[in-house]
Amino acid sequence: MNRLAKEKSPYLLQHAHNPVDWYPWGDEAFQKAKKEDKPIFLSIGYSTCHWCHVMERESFENEETAKNMNEKFVCIKVDREERPDVDHIYMTAVQAMTGQGGWPLSVFLTPDLHPFFGGTYFPPDRRYGRPGFPDVLNEISRLWREERTRVMDWGQNFVKAFKEERDMSGAALSEETLRRAYESFHGIFDAQEGGFGGAPKFPRSETISLLLRIHRRTGDAHALTMATRTLEKMAHGGIYDHLGGGFHRYSTDAQWLVPHFEKMLYDNALLAKAYLEAYQVDKNPMWAGVACETLDYVLRDMTSPEGGFYSAEDADSEGVEGKFYVWTEAELQKILTPEEFNKVKAFFQTSSQGNFSAEGGSASGGENILNMNETTLWEERYSAPLKSAMQKLLKVRSQRVPPYKDDKIIASWNGLMISAMATGAQVLGNTSYCQAASKAADFLLKNLWDGKNLKRRYREGEARFQASVDDYAFLIQGLLDLYETDFDSRWYEKALALQKRSDELFWDEKAGGYYSTDTSDPTLLTRAKEVYDGAVPSGNSIAALNLLRLYAYTLDDHYQMKAQKLFKAFSGFVSQQAHASPALLMALDFATDSSKEIVLAGSLTDPQVIEILKKIHQKFLPNKVIAVSDPQKSVNIIPLVKDKKNLKNLPTLYVCEGHTCQKPVHLVEEVEVVLSRKREYKLY
Structure with missing residues (x-):
């Protein structure tokens, strides 16, 4: 057993029994390298990473390879999900x-x-056009011994280049930037299969959400088509878990059929929210069904007893990728009645030959990834005999050896899921989603926030690692969304406190924008400032939207000024690569629209108040904030609600734009009229 045995990270613990003398990232390893004059081998991965498992089996569990590593290097393991800062620098x-x-x-x-x-991955011998790992070790060791000056120059040159901060500013962002993004998406949209670009295909939730916003303000039908075609094809495909709900990481093909089977919390949070927004737009019941099944999957399989949300589920079970999820027709016939089998075969397109091979060859094993026939209706899955068949299959599947679950709780990803659960409660009226969001928020604020600093990761009673700007921004967003669901003002208060601390730790006073990390770790070579949206949106993108929302709530100009300075800090980059930052463009859409400040004065127990809130939440109004002024509460702490009271003893709705208010209304029928206004622009 090596030093990783003392860690809490599931990924590091997976390597605790390797013959490699692994160290965690820290001074002990760094001092050993200096004292023994050895180079460091740094291996970064995560617990549900398929190729990480492969390299471990092939190399890190090999006694001869491990001996070579231990003799010539100081070996360090890092969980990228715990230390995204370290991962970003070396990636x-x-x-x-x-x-x-x-x-x-x-x-x-x-x-x-x-x-x-x-x-990245090195095989045990030369293959796939890659050198064998033992050969790499030997050559690096030789270079260190014989060409030290050259090696040191390489390292110093990289660090010098990396520390040179790019100026990403430029002309002010405007609707023209949104037009450029639209054109970029239009150019790579797959009209037949949905999605953007070819294989492998990733969900790109933020792109979908941005296209829904572009459609809302321009009326462009193709913007809506790009979003809904992608949502439809993903929901039909094997990337979606038709029995258990939730989405896998990405599709290995252009048809969304064969996924990489791991499931990530952040994907399911972002996708659930995208489907909910699409449902607000066109009321297609398929979108509501997918969102509901995805959130229910998280409640069932990814929620800790204390309320936090787990990180991920592996692609592999019993050492085979996808084994947990696939079916042969022989298995199906054994479990189902003939009528049920025939329905499943037609609806999910199974065959005796199968459509999947875990080894990547032809599908000769007869294994099937369930995927929907496009000619069938989504609603059929809720009626007999298909419903009973799916319930039987899910029960049988639950008795299989499940994929490994990474049960650490990450602040940023939990913030995303709190937001998704809160949105689910608003749009679908499901109170269990609000309860889950509230419980998760309480858990994070109790265990990861001490009133001054936020920690990134919780596992087995331990809160550890300084939070990044992503952790702060995503949690603030989740708390604001939760406030707009149950109108408990403590979520608003905590969001303000977290925003204040985020500004202190990460804000760049000189150029604007937020650094990803604070200044507390001297081992980091530089402080990055990110606006590119990868698997999750950038912290700066979400922070921009948070600042705009907080300005609307507080009437405090400094939030708006920060948001404008943030837009300016990245305007050059975003103008040139608009498609790369769709989440920031959603904040820009908020800033350039006639965004609404909505206050509903009335008791939250009043049926008419409940009905008005339902009406508001059913509409796609992304560029708004909403607060409740409840006369039963002695103090309303949000400045936006000041002096807004219910009139004539009736629930009263105030709708303002730029803090200029329209005439208050009282009737549910009037709500539609006062909410309909938007600032339009043209794409052509």
Whole structure:
């Protein structure tokens, strides 16, 4: 057993019994490298990473390879989900060196932590056009012994280049930036299969949500088509878990059929929200069904007893990718009645030949990934005999060996799921989603926030690692969405406190925008400032929207000024690569629209108040804030609600734009009229 046995990270614990003398990231390893004059081998991954498992089996569990590593290197393991800051620095280095990146990330460093060589997965011998890992170890060791000056220069040159901050500012952002983004998406949209670009295909939830906003303000039918066609094809495909709900990480093909089977909390939060927004737009019951099944999956399989949401489920079970999810027709016939089997075969397009092979060859094993026939209706899954068949299959599947579950609780990802659950409660009227969001928020605020600093990760009673700007921004967003669901003002108060601390830790007073990390870790080579949306939106993108919402609530100009400075800080980059930052463009859409401040004065127990709130939540109104002034509460702490009272002893709705209010209304029928206004623009 090595030093990783003392860690809490599920990923590090997976490697605790390797013969490699692994160290966690920290001074003990760094000092050993300096004292023994050895280069560092840094391996970064995460617990549900398929190729991380493969490299472990092939190399890190190999006694001879481990002996070579231990003799010539100081070996460090990092969980990228615990330390995204470390991962970002060295991923950037490897991408600069090789033109590509991914996990496992394999990087060689000087004892001063300067990267000089790297890659991703290395096989045990030369294959796939990659050198064998033992050969890499031997060559790096030779370079360190015989060409030290060259190696040190490589590392220093990279660090010098990396520390040179890019000026990403430019001309002010406007609706023209939204037009450019639309054109980019239009150019790579797959009209037949949905999605953007070819295989592999990723969900790109933020792109879908942005297109819904563009459609709302321009009326452009193709913007809506790009969003809904993608949502439809994903929901039909194997990337969606038709029995258990929820989405897998990505599709290996252009048809969304064969996924990489891991399930990530953040994907399911972002996708659930995208489907809910689409349902607000066109009321297609399929969108509500997918969102409901996805959130129910999280409640069933990804929620801790204390209320926090777990991180991920592995792609593999019993060492085979996808084994938990696939079916042969022989298995189906054994479980189902003939009528049920025939319905499943037609609806989910199974065959005796199958459509999947875990080894990546032809589907000769007869294994089927369930995927919907496009000619069938989504609603059929809720009626006999298909409903009973699906229930039987889910019960049988639950008795299989499940994929490994990473049960650490990450602040940022929990913030995203709190937001999704709150939105689900608003749009679908399901109180269990609000309860789950509230319980998760309470858990995070109790265990990860001490009133001054937020921690990133919780597991087995331990809160650890300084939170990043993503953790603060995503949690603030979740708390604001939760406030707009149950109107408990403590969520608003906590959001304000977190925003204040985020500004203190991360804000760049000189150029604007937020750094990803604070200044507390001297081992980090630089402080990055990100606006690119990857698997999750950038912290700056979500922070921009938070600032605009807080300005609307508080009437405090400094929030709006910060948002404008943030837009300016990244305007050059975003103008050139508008498609790369769809979440920031959603904040821009808010800023350039006639965004609404809505106050409903009345008791939350009044049926008419409840009906008005339902009416508001059913509409797609992304550029709004909403607060309740409840006369039964002695203090309304939100400045927006000041002096807004119920008139004539009736629930009263105030709708304002730029803090200029329209005439108050009282009737549910009047709500539609006062909410309908938007600032339109044209795409052509």
